[in-house]
Amino acid sequence: MPSLARRSKLEVCLDILNALAKKSMGLTRLSLEVNVNYVALKKYLDLLVNQGLVREVVDEKGRKFCVTERGLTALxxxxxxxTILSVEKALVKEA
Incomplete structure (x- = not known):
């Protein structure tokens, strides 16, 4: 049975950055992609935009979000x- 553990705020932010690194998208698509409700996603995006990790682009087609260079670096x-922590955790389990 799959784990139903909640993701931390950091994990959700990383999931958002990872999704946007693959393709820029609007709120609805991104909400489905990262499995976060619309209201919560807007709060996360506000945080990421204010930190310069995500950029909002508005054109005639609507509003989309894309990851910035700083966001790619952080990701x-x-x-x-x-990866480092996973390796360390595996080593501790073996000991």
Whole structure:
């Protein structure tokens, strides 16, 4: 049976950055992609935009969000850290 553990705020932010790194998208699509409700997603996006990790683009087709260079850098660092911590956790289990 799959784990129903809640994601931390950091994990949700990383999921958002990861999804936007693959393709820019609007709120509805992003909400479905990262499995976060619309209201909560808007709060996360406000945080990420204010930190310069995500950029909002408005054109004639509507409003989309895309990851910035700073967001890609942050995502890269956190993914490396996650890998390092996973290896360390595995080593501790073996000991």
């Amino acid at each position: 890269s660092y956190f993914l490396k850290l996650k």
